[in-house]
Amino acid sequence: xxxxxxxxxxxxxxxxxxxxxxxxxxxxxxxxxxxxxxxxxxxxxxxxxxxxxxxxxxxxxxxxxxxxxxxxxxxxxxxxxxxxxxxxxxxxxxxxxxxxxxxxxxxxxxxxxxxxxxxxxxxxxxxxxxxxxxxxxxxxxxxxxxxxxxxxxxxxxxxxxxxxxxxxxxxxxx
Numbered sequence: 637x638x639x640x641x642x643x644x645x646x647x648x649x650x651x652x653x654x655x656x657x658x659x660x661x662x663x664x665x666x667x668x669x670x671x672x673x674x675x676x677x678x679x680x681x682x683x684x685x686x687x688x689x690x691x692x693x694x695x696x697x698x699x700x701x702x703x704x705x706x707x708x709x710x711x712x713x714x715x716x717x718x719x720x721x722x723x724x725x726x727x728x729x730x731x732x733x734x735x736x737x738x739x740x741x742x743x744x745x746x747x748x749x750x751x752x753x754x755x756x757x758x759x760x761x762x763x764x765x766x767x768x769x770x771x772x773x774x775x776x777x778x779x780x781x782x783x784x785x786x787x788x789x790x791x792x793x794x795x796x797x798x799x800x801x802x803x804x805x806x807x808x809x810x
Contacts, residue, residue: 640738641736642786642794643733643734643735644733644734644785644786645732645733645785646734646782647729647732648727648728648780649728649782650723650728652767652782653723653780654716654719655765656770656778656780659765659770660770661711673708675707678704679700679701682704686698686701732746734781740753740754740755740756741771743779756802759772759802759805760805764809768780768781769781769783769795771798
């Protein structure tokens with residue numbers, strides 16, 4: 637018989653947080669990374685047409701090409717900036733607590749007296765990756781639960797609770 641609730645204490649190291657950021661930026665929506673790559677290639681094509689092939693391009697085309705070329709490096713910069721902020725903030729060394737059951741999800745961080753209790757209707761989605769679960773309250777607020785903090789039986793239990801409570805909003809990407 638599976639337990640009614642699961643409780644974990646864990647740390648989210650900087651590299652795990654970095655992988656979660658890149659997942660959130662590029663791979664959360666399956667088509668997203670393909671569209672970003674295509675748009676960047678279009679920008680590169682515009683630049684090549686104008687610079688190497690000497691096609692006369694309007695200012696609008698140059699502007700579009702520049703925006704498309706700059707977008708991918710900006711997305712990568714945003715991920716790296718978030719990673720560095722997290723790494724340098726000391727958050728990676730803080731112990732986190734998470735409890736979840738069929739009815740709720742409770743989150744806490746060491747040094748912070750209050751914890752946050754969420755009902756499942758307040759969780760927008762969750763993803764299972766090979767080394768972590770990422771639980772989203774909304775599109776921008778994610779909670780990372782490393783699989784290294786649990787046994788394989790607990791991993792199966794967490795997967796079951798997430799699948800049951802979130803339905804189609806739970807995505808297994810292992």
